[in-house]
Amino acid sequence: MTEVQTDPNTVTTAELQMLRDMLDIRAFEERAAQQYQMGKIGGFCHLYIGQEAVIVGSVAAIKPEDYIITAYRDHGHALARGTTMNACMAELFGKETGCSKGLGGSMHFFDKDNNMFGGHAIVGAHIPLGAGLAFASRYRNEDRVTLCYFGDGAIHQGAFHEAFNLATLWELPVLYICENNGYAMGTSVDRSTALEEIHHRGRGYNMEHSAVDGMDVRAVRDHVANIVHDMRQTHKPHFLEIRTYRYRGHSMSDPANYRTKQEVARAKEGDPILTFRDQLISEGSLTEEEFKAMQKTSRDAASQSVTFADNSPDPPLSDLHKYTYALTDS
Amino acid sequence: MTEVQTDPNTVTTAELQMLRDMLDIRAFEERAAQQYQMGKIGGFCHLYIGQEAVIVGSVAAIKPEDYIITAYRDHGHALARGTTMNACMAELFGKETGCSKGLGGSMHFFDKDNNMFGGHAIVGAHIPLGAGLAFASRYRNEDRVTLCYFGDGAIHQGAFHEAFNLATLWELPVLYICENNGYAMGTSVDRSTALEEIHHRGRGYNMEHSAVDGMDVRAVRDHVANIVHDMRQTHKPHFLEIRTYRYRGHSMSDPANYRTKQEVARAKEGDPILTFRDQLISEGSLTEEEFKAMQKTSRDAASQSVTFADNSPDPPLSDLHKYTYALTDS
Amino acid sequence: MRTITYREAVREALIEEMNRDESVFLMGEEVAEYNGAYKISEGMLDQFGPKRVIDTPISENGFAGLGVGAAMAGLRPVVEFMTFSFSLVAFDQLVNNAPNMVTMSGGQFHIPMVFRGPNGPVHALGATHSHATENFYANVPGLKVCTPGTIRDAKGLLKTAIRDDNPVVVLESEKLYNSSGEIEDIETELLIPLGHANVLREGSDCTLITYAQTVPTVLALAEKIKTELNVDCEVIDLRSIRPLDTDTIFQSIAKTNRAVIIEQNRPVCGIGAQITYEIQHEIFDELDAPVARVAQIDIPMPYNESWEDHVFPNETRITDAIKEVCYL
Amino acid sequence: MRTITYREAVREALIEEMNRDESVFLMGEEVAEYNGAYKISEGMLDQFGPKRVIDTPISENGFAGLGVGAAMAGLRPVVEFMTFSFSLVAFDQLVNNAPNMVTMSGGQFHIPMVFRGPNGPVHALGATHSHATENFYANVPGLKVCTPGTIRDAKGLLKTAIRDDNPVVVLESEKLYNSSGEIEDIETELLIPLGHANVLREGSDCTLITYAQTVPTVLALAEKIKTELNVDCEVIDLRSIRPLDTDTIFQSIAKTNRAVIIEQNRPVCGIGAQITYEIQHEIFDELDAPVARVAQIDIPMPYNESWEDHVFPNETRITDAIKEVCYL
Ligand SMILES: Cc1ncc(C[n+]2csc(CCOP(=O)(O)OP(=O)(O)O)c2C)c(N)n1
Numbered sequence A, B: 001m002t003e004v005q006t007d008p009n010t011v012t013t014a015e016l017q018m019l020r021d022m023l024d025i026r027a028f029e030e031r032a033a034q035q036y037q038m039g040k041i042g043g044f045c046h047l048y049i050g051q052e053a054v055i056v057g058s059v060a061a062i063k064p065e066d067y068i069i070t071a072y073r074d075h076g077h078a079l080a081r082g083t084t085m086n087a088c089m090a091e092l093f094g095k096e097t098g099c100s101k102g103l104g105g106s107m108h109f110f111d112k113d114n115n116m117f118g119g120h121a122i123v124g125a126h127i128p129l130g131a132g133l134a135f136a137s138r139y140r141n142e143d144r145v146t147l148c149y150f151g152d153g154a155i156h157q158g159a160f161h162e163a164f165n166l167a168t169l170w171e172l173p174v175l176y177i178c179e180n181n182g183y184a185m186g187t188s189v190d191r192s193t194a195l196e197e198i199h200h201r202g203r204g205y206n207m208e209h210s211a212v213d214g215m216d217v218r219a220v221r222d223h224v225a226n227i228v229h230d231m232r233q234t235h236k237p238h239f240l241e242i243r244t245y246r247y248r249g250h251s252m253s254d255p256a257n258y259r260t261k262q263e264v265a266r267a268k269e270g271d272p273i274l275t276f277r278d279q280l281i282s283e284g285s286l287t288e289e290e291f292k293a294m295q296k297t298s299r300d301a302a303s304q305s306v307t308f309a310d311n312s313p314d315p316p317l318s319d320l321h322k323y324t325y326a327l328t329d330s
Numbered sequence C, D: 001m002r003t004i005t006y007r008e009a010v011r012e013a014l015i016e017e018m019n020r021d022e023s024v025f026l027m028g029e030e031v032a033e034y035n036g037a038y039k040i041s042e043g044m045l046d047q048f049g050p051k052r053v054i055d056t057p058i059s060e061n062g063f064a065g066l067g068v069g070a071a072m073a074g075l076r077p078v079v080e081f082m083t084f085s086f087s088l089v090a091f092d093q094l095v096n097n098a099p100n101m102v103t104m105s106g107g108q109f110h111i112p113m114v115f116r117g118p119n120g121p122v123h124a125l126g127a128t129h130s131h132a133t134e135n136f137y138a139n140v141p142g143l144k145v146c147t148p149g150t151i152r153d154a155k156g157l158l159k160t161a162i163r164d165d166n167p168v169v170v171l172e173s174e175k176l177y178n179s180s181g182e183i184e185d186i187e188t189e190l191l192i193p194l195g196h197a198n199v200l201r202e203g204s205d206c207t208l209i210t211y212a213q214t215v216p217t218v219l220a221l222a223e224k225i226k227t228e229l230n231v232d233c234e235v236i237d238l239r240s241i242r243p244l245d246t247d248t249i250f251q252s253i254a255k256t257n258r259a260v261i262i263e264q265n266r267p268v269c270g271i272g273a274q275i276t277y278e279i280q281h282e283i284f285d286e287l288d289a290p291v292a293r294v295a296q297i298d299i300p301m302p303y304n305e306s307w308e309d310h311v312f313p314n315e316t317r318i319t320d321a322i323k324e325v326c327y328l
């Protein structure tokens, strides 16, 4: 992305695509929430609403062949990487047409073709995996970076620590992105650490670190683009804190009594989608009507995905033992 | 200790005792090495020779009711805290008169009466225990600090990370002491982390940190005294790197080919015992003869401990099931 | 007598023991301000304050180990794991530090501590969140392990565990938190000893051995089996897995000569295998049929509900096992 | 044929597979410059260079997880644990991440990876350093677990494990590293499949089932028993615990009608329990006596040597068990 930034038309096309991607995620998550209430989705369901600019901005700054891996709040990450709404909704419904064949569920989205390495539900446990993906790229001398996302609550897991030390020691090209949405379940960041700023934790490893506003999709894209541009040369890891906010409860079952309505309202005033819309309109690259049309397209696609998921079959019980070992297994 | 620093006589008495303690540890370890070669000691045996000033200086700066806990290179820690050479040698021999009844061995020395909480052989795993000891003191509003020792290799364990974050978050009065002897087995510090200085890792937790020369017993004592003095007021944890050197191999079976004879020789020039001896002599608080006498006393005690251990009985097989659950267990 | 939920029973145990002993405290993720991820500790922060009801960061290995240290110094920590699937990141603290301290210190130190929380598959949480850990912890000498499957046991076993001077792993069942049942009045001190299995239903034809979340299922099924197959099953709730009450098991089989073990966990090296070894070794001649075991189907837990229902021990597979040992 | 040590056999397997496949690499503490804590990888840094023979900090959870990630991207990591007692701090990576990936991704990702190193009690290392972990890992679907007890298997099983597209836990025995035995010439490609037990000694009176470090002990004892008690024992080396070759076990017992299982691990929920379940369930009527198991005495491993010798399965206890099942 960084290279093409120069040509204004391509930029606009790309930015309108970023807007569409954010609208898709928002529409998908709202539809998922509704379907969950209707009892069509099992287990835990963690919504991404409010954080769309984080994944859309950062993915806009990398190449399709780059790797990404994330935690269990992963719907947006799959969608931004190119997984279809149909495959995502079908996964939530536990259907065979789902991105994980209906066997992973909300917390375990995977999409190999789009270099999306999951969807991991043990807090912090995938952070060493992110280092491993970057290790593999270096091992093969590939020009490839890995983006590894996790929440503000994950930085207190041992796995985080061991991976960060290995990434700096071995100079692994991994961008660690902490999506700081202010809370780990009901625990605000200041109740989980004595650090003033999360990205300062990089100091304990001699790892480059920085922070960026996660409600501004352009800021995220440009900041990540710069980091990744350097990383392709130096291979050095970077710890990026992206400040964002989760509009909904931690999961569908969380009333979120630990924060005030006012706090949520204030956060929504900086909504990443509306902010970006207004920027594009004031710059003349978008009209109110075009925006409405985009929004409708996204919402239609989301409701389409429900129909698709409804009409999809369960994985057949005859396959019960098919997925325990590698499909290549003799 | 800090309080009494004022009276010169007490200081001298205390310092001569520090010299005796270092000589005791040195003599004990040399004797243990000999006994190991004779096949009287099983399992792993990690010697403390060269690092004596670390434990003697730091323990001289705290009160008997303060807690200490350490890793598996623990002979010096027990001796400095007051465990007898007899109990220590008997433990190495696996005898019932040992400080752990012969059931713990070299890596698992315990002495409850002297507030020595072990002797822990899983690298890093006792670091949260150190936080727990300090937690208990605060819970009971006791004026007590905990000194938790570990090696330079332990700072890359997840347990280290989680404990450090908890200690700063909850303001636990624990002094974390990294005995940086340059190597984790055959791995030099620079091959295990990209950090320039180990104590800088404290930055990632907003924990106070510092370093001191571990070959200078006075420097260690005074530096620890100051930290602990503050800690009794603030309850805040501190991360102290004490720079020292291990003269022998990692364990008795390690030829230590990963370092040069010259490097070892250079380190020995700064021997903590000889340096301190010379200081005391030049200051007139010690004569060459007195030193020789002290040395002899220590060596005699060490060989006495072998006799004691030789003549001590194994724990009776009839007690085989006695130590699986608390002795208070119904 | 009165009727309360399993959740309330656990809470009563915690409150009573914390009232009784200053050195008992509760520590875990979201236990205080959030009132517990599963509302076990609802209201306890208000009652006992932040000194004794403590929210932790997501650092299971750290706070489990902190608890072990605090226990060495004489406190009696109750550490909550949001679920025992998350105890796997703290495994070393539970398997090395907590259980070995008495031996390694020659009896000088012991660890009066409780690790508790929901354990075992719940509902469509997928492979990472559906672990049953009882066989892991039951393997470790120095630990005690109990698995309340009734409302009374949820309270009585936990109270006993908190007073025990050893590390006790109390494996609750999220699926049972909302279930309710009879229990003694709040005035009566309800202490249920570890190592005593409970015969929940008397029967003459076949012994059904189970524990934890499958207890209600098996009890209900026993009635159905009586009417439908006219097989009169005796139902044993193990209550505690370590120590294990083999006497009660042997006495029952001496009567029925048949046994089926129903476990919520995976089969390989599980509780069912262990109990089967004991049965065949001690009372081989009492058996009129091989012992049958109904466990999870041996695959990682899938998210899809129909698959999950199939993987988890269900009525069909339990009934088939009963028919098998009764040669029906 | 020629004679080499178990240590050399492991090394040959690593070298041959690394020569064969660029994507195989070895990672662990002290494996490179130190040539291995137990000298398994001696000379391999010189041969393959630091890119493929990699020293790690003491971060088992970190580098085990890094290996899982590298495997997702198509590499074939061989992760060495200095001993499997230290795998407990990486437990979540072995029990959650490595084995669940195929299921959770609906078959898109698999983990072609080996976790290897010495496992089980050695000699006077005390409670924290004496863990045998086979029952923990055997419980987990998605993992494979093998336990070489002979020189041939040390090489042949590891080569197969490295080529397997699944996470394979290869549990070696430090006590056997110096032992030597016959093996095919270096030219012959020695691949021993997982899931095939090995009858090391034929016998008609009693089946002895064992694996890993107790294999040589049991083999030697079988001869002694023949001469002293005139009991002709058949000795089965399981080789792999998951998959488990029950056919070979059943065929042997169909002949001997008696079985003793000798395991290096603690008894509760162990391999012995699991195999006993299978035997009594599948071939109950073949048994002329209950299956007997000889495992560690169920206490944390003590340092004292006389106690340790007593806790570990020894000749006396194994002989008593054989007498028991033969009614002698
Ligand atoms: C090891 C572990 N402990 C606890 C949990 C339960 N849990 C799931 S999400 C979560 C909070 C994580 O918060 P954060 O990292 O900020 O991510 P966010 O939910 O805000 O995206 C917790 C405690 C878990 N999944 N894994």
Ligand SMILES: Cc1ncc(C[n+]2csc(CCOP(=O)(O)OP(=O)(O)O)c2C)c(N)n1
Residues within 6 Å of the ligand: B073, B121, B122, B123, B124, B150, B151, B152, B153, B154, B181, B183, B184, B185, B246, B250, D029, D058, D060, D082, D086, D089
């Ligand atoms: C979790 C764990 N991994 C590996 C080991 C094996 N081991 C024992 S000591 C040691 C080196 C530790 O070095 P350091 O921390 O510097 O302490 P030192 O030996 O220098 O005192 C290693 C790798 C262990 N005991 N525990």
Ligand SMILES: [Mg+2]
Residues within 6 Å of the ligand: A151, A152, A153, A179, A180, A181, A182, A183, A184, A185
């Ligand atoms: Mg968060």
Ligand SMILES: [Mg+2]
Residues within 6 Å of the ligand: B151, B152, B153, B179, B180, B181, B182, B183, B184, B185
């Ligand atoms: Mg060191």
